[in-house]
Amino acid sequence: MADFETRLFVLSLLFFVFGTFSALCFSRRDKWANIFAHSSALVGGLLGTVAASLVLATKQPISVTAWTIVSDVTLRFKVDTLSAYFLFVISVLAVAVSVYSIGYVTEYYGKKPIGWLGGGLNLFLLSMVAVITVDHSVSFLIAWEFMSLLSFFLVMFEHEKPETRKAGYVYVVMTHFGTVFIILSFLTLFFFTNRLDFQSFTQAASDLPASVKNIIFLTSLIGFGTKAGMIPLHVWLPRAHPAAPSHISALMSAVMIKTAIYGLLRVNYDFLKGGATWWGAVVLGIGVLSAVLGILFGVAENDMKRFLAFSSAENIGIIFMGLGASLLFRSYHEPLLGALALTALLYHVLNHAIFKGLLFMGAGSVLYATHTKNINELGGLIRRMPWTAVLFLIGGMSLAAFPPLNGFMSEWATFQSLLHLSFSLHSPIWKTVGGLAAATLGLTGAFVAGSVVKHFGTAFLALPRTSHAAKANEVPLAMRFGMVVLAGGTVVFGVWPGLVLRMTNQIVENYFHQSLTGHAMLYVPFHRSVESISLGWMTIIFLAILLLLIALLRVSVGKSNNHYDETWNCGTPLVPTMEYTGTSYSHPVLMIFKRLYGIERKIDVQGEYAYYPKRIRHRLKIEAIIETKLYRPLIRGTVWLSQRLRAIQNGNLQSYLAYMIITLIVLLLWIR
Amino acid sequence: MFLQAVMIVLLAPFIQGVIKKTKARMQNRIGPTVWQPYYDLMKFMKKDAVLSVHSSWLSVATPYIVFVSIVTAGLFIPTYITNNGLSFMGDIILIVYLFAVARFFTALSALDAGGSFGGMGSSREMALSAITEPALLLSVFAVLLSSGTTKLPDFIASLTSDGWSWFSPSYGLAFFAMLIVLIAETGRIPVDNPDTHLELTMVHEGMLLEYSGRYLGLMMWAAQIKQLLLLSLFINLFFPWGIASLGGHMFVSFLLYVAKLIALGVLLAFIETMYAKIRLFKVPKLLGSSMILSLMAILLRVFE
Numbered sequence: 001m002a003d004f005e006t007r008l009f010v011l012s013l014l015f016f017v018f019g020t021f022s023a024l025c026f027s028r029r030d031k032w033a034n035i036f037a038h039s040s041a042l043v044g045g046l047l048g049t050v051a052a053s054l055v056l057a058t059k060q061p062i063s064v065t066a067w068t069i070v071s072d073v074t075l076r077f078k079v080d081t082l083s084a085y086f087l088f089v090i091s092v093l094a095v096a097v098s099v100y101s102i103g104y105v106t107e108y109y110g111k112k113p114i115g116w117l118g119g120g121l122n123l124f125l126l127s128m129v130a131v132i133t134v135d136h137s138v139s140f141l142i143a144w145e146f147m148s149l150l151s152f153f154l155v156m157f158e159h160e161k162p163e164t165r166k167a168g169y170v171y172v173v174m175t176h177f178g179t180v181f182i183i184l185s186f187l188t189l190f191f192f193t194n195r196l197d198f199q200s201f202t203q204a205a206s207d208l209p210a211s212v213k214n215i216i217f218l219t220s221l222i223g224f225g226t227k228a229g230m231i232p233l234h235v236w237l238p239r240a241h242p243a244a245p246s247h248i249s250a251l252m253s254a255v256m257i258k259t260a261i262y263g264l265l266r267v268n269y270d271f272l273k274g275g276a277t278w279w280g281a282v283v284l285g286i287g288v289l290s291a292v293l294g295i296l297f298g299v300a301e302n303d304m305k306r307f308l309a310f311s312s313a314e315n316i317g318i319i320f321m322g323l324g325a326s327l328l329f330r331s332y333h334e335p336l337l338g339a340l341a342l343t344a345l346l347y348h349v350l351n352h353a354i355f356k357g358l359l360f361m362g363a364g365s366v367l368y369a370t371h372t373k374n375i376n377e378l379g380g381l382i383r384r385m386p387w388t389a390v391l392f393l394i395g396g397m398s399l400a401a402f403p404p405l406n407g408f409m410s411e412w413a414t415f416q417s418l419l420h421l422s423f424s425l426h427s428p429i430w431k432t433v434g435g436l437a438a439a440t441l442g443l444t445g446a447f448v449a450g451s452v453v454k455h456f457g458t459a460f461l462a463l464p465r466t467s468h469a470a471k472a473n474e475v476p477l478a479m480r481f482g483m484v485v486l487a488g489g490t491v492v493f494g495v496w497p498g499l500v501l502r503m504t505n506q507i508v509e510n511y512f513h514q515s516l517t518g519h520a521m522l523y524v525p526f527h528r529s530v531e532s533i534s535l536g537w538m539t540i541i542f543l544a545i546l547l548l549l550i551a552l553l554r555v556s557v558g559k560s561n562n563h564y565d566e567t568w569n570c571g572t573p574l575v576p577t578m579e580y581t582g583t584s585y586s587h588p589v590l591m592i593f594k595r596l597y598g599i600e601r602k603i604d605v606q607g608e609y610a611y612y613p614k615r616i617r618h619r620l621k622i623e624a625i626i627e628t629k630l631y632r633p634l635i636r637g638t639v640w641l642s643q644r645l646r647a648i649q650n651g652n653l654q655s656y657l658a659y660m661i662i663t664l665i666v667l668l669l670w671i672r
Numbered sequence: 673m674f675l676q677a678v679m680i681v682l683l684a685p686f687i688q689g690v691i692k693k694t695k696a697r698m699q700n701r702i703g704p705t706v707w708q709p710y711y712d713l714m715k716f717m718k719k720d721a722v723l724s725v726h727s728s729w730l731s732v733a734t735p736y737i738v739f740v741s742i743v744t745a746g747l748f749i750p751t752y753i754t755n756n757g758l759s760f761m762g763d764i765i766l767i768v769y770l771f772a773v774a775r776f777f778t779a780l781s782a783l784d785a786g787g788s789f790g791g792m793g794s795s796r797e798m799a800l801s802a803i804t805e806p807a808l809l810l811s812v813f814a815v816l817l818s819s820g821t822t823k824l825p826d827f828i829a830s831l832t833s834d835g836w837s838w839f840s841p842s843y844g845l846a847f848f849a850m851l852i853v854l855i856a857e858t859g860r861i862p863v864d865n866p867d868t869h870l871e872l873t874m875v876h877e878g879m880l881l882e883y884s885g886r887y888l889g890l891m892m893w894a895a896q897i898k899q900l901l902l903l904s905l906f907i908n909l910f911f912p913w914g915i916a917s918l919g920g921h922m923f924v925s926f927l928l929y930v931a932k933l934i935a936l937g938v939l940l941a942f943i944e945t946m947y948a949k950i951r952l953f954k955v956p957k958l959l960g961s962s963m964i965l966s967l968m969a970i971l972l973r974v975f976e
Contacts, residue, residue: 423820439810446805450798462786534761561720567785580791588799
């Protein structure tokens with residue numbers, strides 16, 4: 001039986017390989033390259049989805065040995081339930097993104113090499129699948145590096161723009177900073193177990209001394225955290241994601257940063273099997289920080305894709321909150337609560353992938369139609385692009401965790417996990433922290449809602465602000481279809497949590513020997529009470545009341561007679577410059593949280609009297625506080641250190657020889 | 673369940689009328705009768721509507737979505753009976769998020785017509801809600817901490833079974849914390865002025881500026897229902913005495929519930945008359961003090 005899944009899985013990998021090479025072969029013919037690359041990515045994604053679902057349904061892991069590089073270093077793919085879950089997420093996104101790309105890349109016809117873009121996409125997908133399925137630390141690192149470099153190349157696709165080059169540079173530096181720590185963590189594991197394959201880590205790592213475990217935890221947290229975009233290691237995220245072509249940003253934001261979550265789960269749960277209480281506290285703290293700061297910076301953005309990138313940092317924060325809570329519950333031996341928190345985080349991984357993919361595609365559609373992603377240059381798109389508008393709205397509502405969409409379900413589970421830190425643990429600290437963390441989750445939710453209103457309202461509603469927006473046309477069918485797939489996902493995973501639970505339970509049971517039940521309803525039997533939620537039933541009631549309301553109004557007073565007239569504007573005709581812009585929309589928030597942003601505000605009034613100004617100039621400078629206070633001193637320090645180190649590089653051959661001899665003597669002494 | 677939906681929809685304008693009447697009396701006016709909100713709503717339902725030429729389908733859909741979201745949220749809030757059989761599908765978190773859905777669509781439709789007043793109201797509402805929402809959650813959690821559940825019926829059951837022993841300083845602090853949030857969420861002075869039609873000072877009313885006819889009626893009705901629901905939530909978190917379980921003394925319980933609503937409405941009107949509206953950027957400080965009170969309530973409860 002497992003044979004069939006294995007074949008599907010291998011076939012899906014082969015399709016990605018085929019997509020890469022066929023696209024490169026047709027690099028001279030844009031249309032052929034487009035069709036070959038994206039249709040094989042589509043088939044690869046579909047096969048991957050089926051294979052992952054089968055593994056999750058039968059709990060039979062797939063194992064394929066592809067290549068024995070050296071006797072101990074093999075390239076072997078092993079899809080257990082944890083890998084299969086992430087494979088499912090990646091494959092679903094691969095399907096939606098490849099359909100969307102068929103339309104999106106026509107934008108580059110004749111201007112840019114489509115073959116390289118399509119081939120890169122396939123290879124990027126392949127490398128991500130490899131990251132989550134290989135079971136050897138060396139091949140993992142190779143795949144990880146492939147993934148980082150390919151995404152770097154894809155970010156640099158529009159390298160003629162200087163800001164893209166800058167973004168790419170920051171990205172490549174940060175991702176390697178992270179990789180160093182991942183290598184350190186694997187090396188520490190190797191040092192104490194003498195093996196490099198994951199299976200030995202799983203068997204041996206939980207017996208390691210506590211201090212070693214702490215080192216592994218910290219290095220893996222920094223290493224994977226950089227890739228995940230946790231604050232304060234997020235600086236690459238708001239730069240690189242907007243710079244990449246939109247379908248690539250969708251993949252990067254929706255799935256690439258999730259491979260880091262996979263890494264964290266693999267190391268902390270599979271290898272180390274949980275740890276000290278403070279681990280959970282650290283992860284929870286980072287989660288709260290990422291969530292709040294991520295969205296606070298996001299609120300200020302007027303660039304759609306940059307906002308979405310910041311909101312990815314925020315959602316990683318929510319995922320980290322779940323991870324922190326589950327580690328805490330594990331250290332307190334609360335299996336049911338730990339299972340709930342782990343389910344919450346896995347659920348949110350899937351949900352975020354779906355709605356963030358959808359939103360990036362929506363932003364990409366706007367970019368495709370208007371050639372700008374600055375919302376202050378848009379407006380009125382709901383009439384020109386009705387499909388994109390509705391789909392973007394669905395994505396935005398799911399992002400803001402509104403029922404009945406999927407974002408709400410995982411946020412609810414995260415809320416419950418955090419609240420039960422208060423309700424079920426006995427230490428006074430956790431009782432306080434749990435309530436506060438839940439309240440900050442509420443805070444981020446409200447901010448997200450505000451930013452979605454800002455972005456949707458400014459870009460899609462009212463009057464167009466520029467001619468780009470006024471002349472925009474609805475995007476091609478393929479792009480709309482790609483978005484519809486994910487929009488369907490937001491509804492299905494919202495009203496039918498049982499589907500997700502069936503997948504996550506296999507993973508959760510491995511670590512907590514507990515599972516959650518649920519079909520149309522998520523149901524958690526706690527010690528003192530039973531918590532349950534059902535968006536499906538709620539939706540039915542909602543629709544019933546809606547129909548009743550409409551029917552009653554129709555019967556009692558008849559249809560509403562609507563007249564259409566100009567918007568009230570104190571008696572003057574409305575022009576687009578009078579509309580609220582994105583900048584003015586987020587102004588109250590900026591003023592309320594002035595200190596956090598480090599705002600510099602300059603108002604320049606020109607004219608004879610202050611009350612009758614001829615001209616007012618208002619300048620607002622938002623300094624991201626993390627970059628000025630944390631990164632600038634670090635960069636300065638590094639430059640200073642490098643300059644001092646240059647002293648030993650004096651270009652004199654004799655001194656270089658002396659260095660070598662000294663090193664040799666030191667080494668000999670050490671080894672002896 | 674059906675009864676509760678009808679009850680909250682029909683009772684909401686009455687409470688609004690009571691508050692308005694009390695306010696009028698305190699300002700030495702006679703004021704309209706307590707039934708005036710019903711007449712207003714009936715009038716709005718019958719009138720033709722004027723919509724902006726720049727608006728989209730969103731402006732038409734919003735009043736329905738807002739109204740239904742709030743009524744749906746109302747089904748999960750205990751009123752005069754503890755459990756109406758629906759609590760398996762939702763808890764306080766769902767209630768807060770359903771209110772958020774209503775607010776989200778109101779704020780969106782305010783931008784739909786393109787006028788600056790709508791934008792201003794919408795932007796202020798969303799900025800303030802970012803602080804109101806955590807303040808509400810925190811004050812509710814401070815109360816729920818004693819029973820360890822987010823399900824309101826279970827909480828109320830455990831509260832009423834305790835008799836008088838529930839009272840503690842922590843509870844008192846949470847009471848004031850939630851009172852502040854209640855004022856902010858219902859859009860009353862000192863946070864927002866529900867009566868103003870001066871464009872520069874309004875928050876909630878500013879968002880409704882482009883609405884008329886049936887759509888305005890639905891939006892106002894929804895606001896009144898939301899007010900009723902928040903009052904019910906407050907009443908049942910702090911003074912649930914006499915609330916009946918399903919099949920109990922429902923009639924007595926209902927009368928008691930209405931009496932409590934009127935008392936709380938009079939209190940709100942009293943506060944509203946006593947204070948002036950504060951500046952927009954001072955509202956976060958007010959809500960911040962509510963959060964501090966909740967935090968102290970939690971700490972007191974934890975270290976008890």
